[in-house]
Amino acid sequence: MTKATFIFISFLLLTLTLISGGYDASLSGQLIITTPFLLILGIPHGAIDNVLFLRNKKIKHVHFIVGYLLFVSLNVVLWTAAPLIAYLIFLVISAFHFGQSQFCHYFNKQTFVAKLLFFFWGSTLLSGLLYLNYNEIQIIMDLYKEFDQFRVLHRKIGLLYFFSVSVSLTIIFTVILTYKRLLTIENMFMEFLVLTLILSAFYLLPLLIGFTLYFIILHAFKVMREEYHFLKIEQQIVSLRGFISLVAPFTVISIVGILILFGCIYSNLVNLSYGYSLLIAFSSITLPHAYVMNGFYLLTYNKQYSANMK
Amino acid sequence: MTLLEVLIIPKDDAVAFTFFTGYMAMLAASIFFFFERGRVSDKWKLSLLVSALITFIAAVHYYYMRDYYLATGENPTALRYIDWTLTVPLMCVEFYLLTKAAGAKIGLLWKLIVASVWMLVAGYIGEAFNPEGGDTSHSVLWGFLSTIGYIYILYTAWFGEVAKLAEASNNAVVKKGVRTLAWFVLVGWAIYPIGYMCMPGGWLNTSFGWGSENVDLFYNIADAINKIGFGLVVYSIAISSTKEEKA
Numbered sequence: 001m002t003k004a005t006f007i008f009i010s011f012l013l014l015t016l017t018l019i020s021g022g023y024d025a026s027l028s029g030q031l032i033i034t035t036p037f038l039l040i041l042g043i044p045h046g047a048i049d050n051v052l053f054l055r056n057k058k059i060k061h062v063h064f065i066v067g068y069l070l071f072v073s074l075n076v077v078l079w080t081a082a083p084l085i086a087y088l089i090f091l092v093i094s095a096f097h098f099g100q101s102q103f104c105h106y107f108n109k110q111t112f113v114a115k116l117l118f119f120f121w122g123s124t125l126l127s128g129l130l131y132l133n134y135n136e137i138q139i140i141m142d143l144y145k146e147f148d149q150f151r152v153l154h155r156k157i158g159l160l161y162f163f164s165v166s167v168s169l170t171i172i173f174t175v176i177l178t179y180k181r182l183l184t185i186e187n188m189f190m191e192f193l194v195l196t197l198i199l200s201a202f203y204l205l206p207l208l209i210g211f212t213l214y215f216i217i218l219h220a221f222k223v224m225r226e227e228y229h230f231l232k233i234e235q236q237i238v239s240l241r242g243f244i245s246l247v248a249p250f251t252v253i254s255i256v257g258i259l260i261l262f263g264c265i266y267s268n269l270v271n272l273s274y275g276y277s278l279l280i281a282f283s284s285i286t287l288p289h290a291y292v293m294n295g296f297y298l299l300t301y302n303k304q305y306s307a308n309m310k
Numbered sequence: 311m312t313l314l315e316v317l318i319i320p321k322d323d324a325v326a327f328t329f330f331t332g333y334m335a336m337l338a339a340s341i342f343f344f345f346e347r348g349r350v351s352d353k354w355k356l357s358l359l360v361s362a363l364i365t366f367i368a369a370v371h372y373y374y375m376r377d378y379y380l381a382t383g384e385n386p387t388a389l390r391y392i393d394w395t396l397t398v399p400l401m402c403v404e405f406y407l408l409t410k411a412a413g414a415k416i417g418l419l420w421k422l423i424v425a426s427v428w429m430l431v432a433g434y435i436g437e438a439f440n441p442e443g444g445d446t447s448h449s450v451l452w453g454f455l456s457t458i459g460y461i462y463i464l465y466t467a468w469f470g471e472v473a474k475l476a477e478a479s480n481n482a483v484v485k486k487g488v489r490t491l492a493w494f495v496l497v498g499w500a501i502y503p504i505g506y507m508c509m510p511g512g513w514l515n516t517s518f519g520w521g522s523e524n525v526d527l528f529y530n531i532a533d534a535i536n537k538i539g540f541g542l543v544v545y546s547i548a549i550s551s552t553k554e555e556k557a
Contacts, residue, residue, distance in 0.1 A: 006465065
């Protein structure tokens with residue numbers, strides 16, 4: 001069990017007892033609870049993409065930022081021109097990214113089967129989130145008119161089918177990797193337990209609270225821990241304070257950016273709903289982040305670093 | 311009601327069924343651990359005795375609980391918690407005995423005992439003093455407090471003193487054994503809160519309509535897994551270690 005898993009289990013148990021105490025599970029109530037965690041812990045885990053990407057590369061910082069903004073602009077154009085395709089790309093990349101983050105520390109080399117496992121684990125997570133919270137998803141889709149175009153992807157039977165296929169393939173690929181001795185039997189059982197707990201959290205808890213619990217503890221916290229250890233090995237930081245100063249600038253910029261976006265919507269400069277614009281914003285941040293993290297995982301879990309990172 | 315009277319177990323009463331099987335399984339396990347004690351080396355005898363005591367104490371309580379349940383149809387809450395107050399700290403003693411050779415101090419034992427008593431007392435208040443008809447806020451408060459004790463033991467077994475001592479022991483058998491017991495704490499002990507949340511006012515009771523009869527069903531299943539399973543793990547470590555010493 002990793003420390004992230006332990007923290008997740010502890011918080012899940014404690015949250016379950018509190019939720020059963022009659023907590024207001026409306027969407028706005030959930031947003032009040034989850035937003036601070038997403039802003040303070042969620043955004044920082046991607047706030048040093050520049051540091052990780054530029055390491056040992058002869059690319060100027062300003063060029064990275066220009067490239068990053070260009071990528072974001074292209075993504076926004078895609079969302080405008082073909083929202084369904086943009087949404088699908090976002091889901092596929094996110095699925096792979098979540099799976100890669102969950103399993104990367106087990107492998108020194110990412111084989112084809114391991115990559116399949118990453119994708120299907122992530123797709124289990126996302127399809128499970130949508131299927132197990134079907135009613136809440138419908139409420140959100142009714143709330144924002146732009147989400148109407150995604151209804152074709154959110155049909156209950158389709159979600160159930162995709163969820164069942166993803167779960168089955170996740171189990172099969174995990175067993176194959178265990179059979180090939182790339183995972184131990186204990187690792188396999190632990191991963192099955194963790195996936196069961198995540199899906200239970202999605203089912204038992206309100207949509208945003210369940211997802212935030214997974215995203216903050218099992219994803220963002222784990223990634224930040226790995227980034228912190230990596231930067232320490234690389235002697236780019238010496239303490240937690242150094243790490244915080246490193247992640248702070250882009251965290252603040254991202255939060256300010258979201259606030260500006262909301263300000264533009266509020267003053268009718270942008271004719272989009274808050275929910276839809278947030279989806280585009282998250283997708284624009286996620287795609288380059290997933291690309292950078294893929295490189296980071298390939299680098300960190302080779303022989304040079306793996307012993308110190310696990 | 312005594313054994314000589316005719317006891318009728320309704321065929322659709324899973325709770326009564328598990329009370330009887332639980333009783334027999336605990337008694338059988340106690341006899342097994344008592345007799346097998348003679349086959350292991352001296353340093354493991356105390357551990358096996360503790361395993362036998364855990365299942366024996368449980369067997370005696372199950373003897374009373376099954377009768378209480380058949381006679382009244384109610385949850386034998388007090389008897390249940392008397393049993394746990396004795397057996398759960400003894401499980402903590404098992405952790406201590408396993409890691410003693412690696413340098414575990416008596417302080418570790420006391421910390422585990424305090425955490426387990428905290429967990430049980432909070433659980434008992436939550437269950438026994440639940441107002442008639444159930445009170446969710448009462449159940450939530452004491453369930454939350456009890457969970458804190460559980461999380462402390464879970465941490466100690468997986469990352470804390472117990473895990474570190476097992477790692478430092480350089481004994482593969484002890485390492486594997488402690489890790490297996492840690493799995494019991496993680497999975498086996500987690501069944502109890504499911505039972506707790508079935509009582510009137512509990513979350514599974516109010517949200518999903520799971521009746522209070524499920525409280526004992528989950529507790530009986532969890533007891534069988536944890537008490538007998540826990541003992542079997544200790545037995546397996548003792549036998550493996552004894553064989554290694556003889557080789």
